[in-house]
Amino acid sequence: MMWHGKVIGALLGMMFSRGNPWGIVIGIIAGHFFDTQAMKGQSGGSGANPRAVQDAFFRATFQVMGHVAKADGRISEEEIRAARAVMNQFRLGESEVRLAIELFSEGKASDFPLADTVARLAKLLHSRPDLRRMFVQIQLQTALWGDGMHTQARLMLVRICQGLGVSEFELAQMEAILRMQKSSGQTYQRSSRDSMADAYGVLGVTPQATDAEVTKAYRRQMSQNHPDKLAAKGLPESMKTVAEEKTKQIRAAYEAICEARGMK
Numbered sequence: 001m002m003w004h005g006k007v008i009g010a011l012l013g014m015m016f017s018r019g020n021p022w023g024i025v026i027g028i029i030a031g032h033f034f035d036t037q038a039m040k041g042q043s044g045g046s047g048a049n050p051r052a053v054q055d056a057f058f059r060a061t062f063q064v065m066g067h068v069a070k071a072d073g074r075i076s077e078e079e080i081r082a083a084r085a086v087m088n089q090f091r092l093g094e095s096e097v098r099l100a101i102e103l104f105s106e107g108k109a110s111d112f113p114l115a116d117t118v119a120r121l122a123k124l125l126h127s128r129p130d131l132r133r134m135f136v137q138i139q140l141q142t143a144l145w146g147d148g149m150h151t152q153a154r155l156m157l158v159r160i161c162q163g164l165g166v167s168e169f170e171l172a173q174m175e176a177i178l179r180m181q182k183s184s185g186q187t188y189q190r191s192s193r194d195s196m197a198d199a200y201g202v203l204g205v206t207p208q209a210t211d212a213e214v215t216k217a218y219r220r221q222m223s224q225n226h227p228d229k230l231a232a233k234g235l236p237e238s239m240k241t242v243a244e245e246k247t248k249q250i251r252a253a254y255e256a257i258c259e260a261r262g263m264k
Contacts, residue, residue, distance in 0.1 A: 053124050053131075060121045061135065062100045064160065065142055066107025067114055071152035075108065079146035086142050114156075118163035125164070132164040137174050144178055169204060176201030177249050196260060202253035211263050218254040222247060 065086070069079040087100050106112060125131045139157060143149045161171050176198045200207055203217040227244050257263070 056121055056124050057131065057135065058100075059103055060117050061138055062103035063107035063112065063117060064114065064135075064139055066104035067112050068107075068139055068143055068153050068156050068160075069104075069146060070108045070110075071156045072150050073152075076147055082142050082145035085145060086138070114159070115163065118160055122164050129165070133166055133170065133174070136161055136164060136166050136171065137178070140171070140174055141178055144175070149175075172201055173204060176253075177246070196256065199253040199256040202250055203257070211261060214254070214257055214261075214263070218250065221250045225250060 062083075065083055066075075069075045069083065083104055087097055092100060121135065122132065125135075136157070139160065140149075143153045143157065147153070157171065158168060160166075161168060179198050196207070200209075203214065203221055205214055205217045209217070225246050227247065
C-alpha cells in the first residue's frame with residue numbers, strides 16, 4: 001500500500017499553519033520531498049523503504065491517536081471532533097478517511113499493543129528524530145484539541161515519548177508552543193499569566209530564573225533550533241520552514257519575558 005507524500009506534507013502543514021493556506025504550500029513542498037525519497041527507495045536506495053515508513057507512520061498516527069483518546073476509559077465528543085479535525089486537515093480521500101477511522105477504532109481497544117507499535121515505529125525512524133518529534137507533536141496537538149490533555153493522556157504521551165526517544169523536556173516545549181499558538185496565534189497576549197507561563201516553558205526555564213539564565217536559555221534554544229544547523233545535521237531542505245517557525249516562537253517567548261521583566 002502506498003501513502004503519497006501529501007499525507008506527510010499535510011501533517012507538517014496542519015501542525016504549523018493552524019489552517020493558514022500557507023501551511024498547505026509548506027505541506028506540498030514537504031510532500032514532494034517524501035515522494036522523491038520514495039522514488040529513490042524504488043530504485044534501490046539504502047535504508048528502510050520510504051513507502052513502508054510512510055505507511056507505518058500513517059497507521060501508527062491514527063491507532064495511537066485512538067488509544068490516547070481512550071486513555072481515561074472513554075472518548076468524549078470533543079475528542080472525536082478533534083480526531084475528525086485532524087483528518088480534515090490532512091485532506092484525506094474517502095478511502096483514506098475510512099482507513100483512518102478504522103485505525104482509530106483499533107487503537108481504542110484495551111488490548112491495543114501500544115508499546116509494540118511505538119517500538120516498531122521507533123525502529124523505522126531511528127535515524128529521523130525530526131519525524132519522531134513530529135509524531136509526538138501530532139498526538140499532543142490532537143489531545144489539546146480534544147479534552148485539553150487529561151492526566152491519563154499526559155501519562156500515556158510520556159510513555160510514547162520514552163519509546164520514541166523524545167525527552168519530556170522536548171514534550172513540555174512542544175506543549176508550550178502549541179498552547180501559545182492555540183491561544184494567540186503568532187503572538188503572545190503578554191498580560192496573560194498563562195501565556196507568560198508558556199513563554200517560560202518554550203525557553204525551558206522557570207519564572208524564578210535570573211535574567212542571565214533566561215538569556216542563556218534563549219541563546220541555547222536559538223542555537224539548537226537554527227534552521228541552517230538543523231539542515232546540516234540532516235533536516236531536509238524542504239522542512240527548513242518548520243524550523244524557522246519554531247525559532248520565531250522562541251524569539252517571541254524571549255521578547256515577552258524581556259518586556260515583562262524590563263530587560264534590555
